[in-house]
Amino acid sequence: MSIADAPKTPPGSAPGSPGTGITRRQVWGLFWLVLAALFIWLVFADWPDWVKNILLSKKAFLSACLNGLTLAGLYFLVASGFTLVFGLMRNVNLAHGSLYLLGAYIGYEIADRTGYWLLGVLGAFLILSVVGLLMQVVVFRRLEGDDLRQTLVTIGISIIAADLMLAVWTGGTYQILIPDWLAGAIKLPIVTAVRSNGSIVLLSYPFFRLVVLALAIVIGIGLWLMLNKTRVGMMIRAGVDDREMLSASGTNVHLIFAVVFAIGAGLAGLAGVIGGSALSVAPGEDVRYLLASLVVVIVGGMGSITGAAIGALIIGLAEQIGLVYFPTYGVVLTFVIMVVTLAIRPQGIMGKSQ
Amino acid sequence: MNADVTQNPATPARNLLARIGTGHLVLAALLLAYPLVSSDFFLTQIGGYSLIFGMLALSLSLLAGYGGMVSLAQISFAGVAGYTVAIFGENNSNILGFGWPWWLVMPLALFFAATSSALIGWVSVRTEGIYTIMITLAVATAAFYFVRQNYTLFNGFPGYTGLRAPIVFGVNFRDPVPFYYMCLVAATLSYAAVLYAARSTFGLTLQAIRDNPRRMRAIGFDVTAHKVVAWFYAGLIAGLAGVLLVWFNGRISPGTINVAAAINVLIIAVIGGLKHPIGPFVGAVMVVLMQTFAIDIVGAERFNTLIGVFFLAIVFFSPDGILGLWGQLRQRLAQEDLRSRQ
């Protein structure tokens, strides 16, 4: 199982146990079906009181789910670059969070000066791609084959980068203003409450967040297509599976590495602008998103784009639902999920076993 | 090295003195005499603090240098020990504080630290190599968040205050000189233990596993068990450092074990050098001196850039840290020595 292909058998499914009437696979299928039905009922039904007692209000529950989804989109954008770089180069880039934050600041500066938000997004992507390229050429190529030193170097870079960004942009909070056509809330066709006079209250939700989610899905599909349908993608997948073999077959491995690093860094920068628009930009975000990426790829499986998507979904939802329903330990929840994953399936949900 | 061999003709009787090494004896004499020449501030804030952080870095370098597992969670295990001291010993935060005597609390603290270390080790050795650094970073963060959010056991954000080193046989270990010697003894014990373990069968096996786990497994060694035992020992050292750290600070709070502190331990270990157990202590002295006096020399504002550049330079140019630089220098001198003799 490599980067992006779907699992042929779900994890843990034993090759059929004949004799018993129902296979393990069918049990899982039934389980997911029931869960989906329950969720659909929660979304569309008018909640009886006992549900409200457990889940506060329909508005709170659905908002938490939607926020979890958009947060997952953001995490996916950051983590996909991280996971690609690791899968290919066995290099844990602990400066990945710094790339995110730098992208956010650059996006802010461009958008603020030109007045065009899209220019900020594009600029951050391009500039961070170049930064990533430089990092690969100047730093990592020199330390090739020494995983530990490469990782240590990224720690050094992230410390310096955080301090220099603090020097330039100080400790203040920045917000990247989104254009008016993206701002505002829209009504979703979901009824959250019925007023006493019979009129219905629809769930209103910030439009920009839906855009974030859509963008993450588009980029995810784009990455998948690139990896599976193009020549470069084929080489990247080959490199993930067996780096030595690829380089022996005459491919310019350095070029592939550089391309992947550039894409990964660019995506982190792009995510920075998106995150800085939906939320805000401040010091400390680098560590936050680095940790989020770490947890997402550990849960999802290193080197797998599909895994990053699944991991992001789990972590994003857990974080938001935790924040609403048990705020005290909500922040710890994501780490609990990580440790449980490691204990049961050390290579992550979509990771290939070693 | 060759020059050394020619200078020390092989004497069959290797007495204790020779085994310890003259360098060690000189160093020991200097460290023992240190309180005679230094102020209280230099004794505790530089001397004691360096020894404590040296021990923390030593526990990391034990795992990284001999086991090839870089852990960022050593400060968390120190935190486990520290919080144990706060919870079972005396504190003045009016929460828990069972007031157990130090000779009961301390072994308990070490036990908890070592056990939790072994547990995290067990989880992380299930994966390979570079994964460890990520998992332990996540574990360190989770530990930080958990103690910050939990009030019933860890007293949340403010943590515990009023944690004092004990008075034993009339010696008050809160005073600078006894405290320094206590740190020195603990550090020496840890240092000697690592040095001894590295040369033991266990240590050699561990290093062989680091270099080629597959082959060692094929020969029939239990790779996982060896690694987990290494984590247990590392946890012991980290726990000892943790107990001393809370006595040093007189307090413990989530800030003591945050990500910055975890990274700090790694920086110390790498700057000093991972190849020899003296490295972490050299690194600790350097970093602590820089941390303390940067504000008087370059100002505190860009201190992190300074330390980051220093760290980067070490990783790039001398992978074995300051010790590595020293080794290179010695080699060059030895060569010049030979040349001048010709």
Add this chain to the structure above:
Amino acid sequence: MRIHRRTLLALALATGLTAPAMAVAQAEDIKIGVLATFEGAFTVLGEDGERGALTALDEVGGMAAGNKIVVVRGSSDASPDSAIRAARKLVEQDGVKILVGPLSGDEGIAVKDYAKTQPGVTFINGSSAAQDTTLRDPAENFFRFSTDGAQWMAGLGTYAYNEKGYKNVAVVAEDYSFPYTQVFGFMAEFCKAGGKVPSKSWVPIGNKDYSSVIAAIPDDVDAVYVALGGADAVNFLTQFQQSGGEAPLIGGSITVDQTVLTSKGRLRDVLIGTPAAGPTADTNDTPEWNAFVEAYKKQEGAFPSPSLFAHAYYIGMKAALLALEETGGKLDDDGANFRKVLSSLSFETPTGKVSLDKNRNAIADIYLTEVTEGPDGNLLNKLIKVVPQVNQTLGIDEAEFLALGAVSRENPSCP
């Protein structure tokens, strides 16, 4: 050969460890340590605190009773451990006898604990505002001329209930001691007046996405009390606006300060009209305050208006200088006389009269404010009224106040 070089290394190390402090001050100089956050994310605040202290020093030409004052800086990163280390360096290495600082709440408690081990040194609080620094288990040589987080809320609860007519208020605050203190101060009055607080959301510091928290606020509350600071406040307010929040807001002291009001974004609509309270007000028009602002602006890199931190450090430093002047700059009795003078000090500040209670905590004026749009379009805290001479127990009898217990997530409570 080998021995020799190792010895050299060891010697080099040892001498490095014992290098004596070079900074030997003149006999007549008085060293005052200023401990603030000069590193980490709070650097900007720490530097503004220092500006406040230097403003006080410049007022007297850098001299007290004919002695030159030398300021020695100590830096923390806002964690209690680093504050202690910095304080120990200032006291034990640099030899300061007077220390002004630190900046944040838990640093204050840590430094208070350290103060107990240094009875010969006088500690004057910077801007840290935790209640327990002086209320419970105080240190004899720790003085706070600035007020605490609960005092800052004086008048707000009554105002919200009586003038604004809010009966039900939801609370959204960061999950640590300073907001606990602020919520305590607000609810002490609000609940006493008859108000109800049906829901409290304690959000971990540094949380970015508040939209789920906002969605979980009950629909039937009259207003939302928000005690968040810096980036957290900006995030909350923006998302509150984005999700079409309609409930009016009530602000904690640092929720509506200049760091939040000056941030760019669509906060403006939800912020205007938000009542809050604190030790300063932007539109305070007394000559004393205006003179202070002018003097402050002479400092390098000053903001358009002094922050809470500059104000608190100014008052702490001012107190130290006044007491030094009165004692003739003498600290030779381990500062006993100096501290005696400090305890009974009562002086006029840019924000009214300040004196100390028996725990050496300030009794001072508190300003009730409301966010308003200034003449040039920027947001300001308009002065609504001054609550005179608020003490640490908020006017409640001390025994009764202490019986309320220490602040926490659950205390106080009036659902």
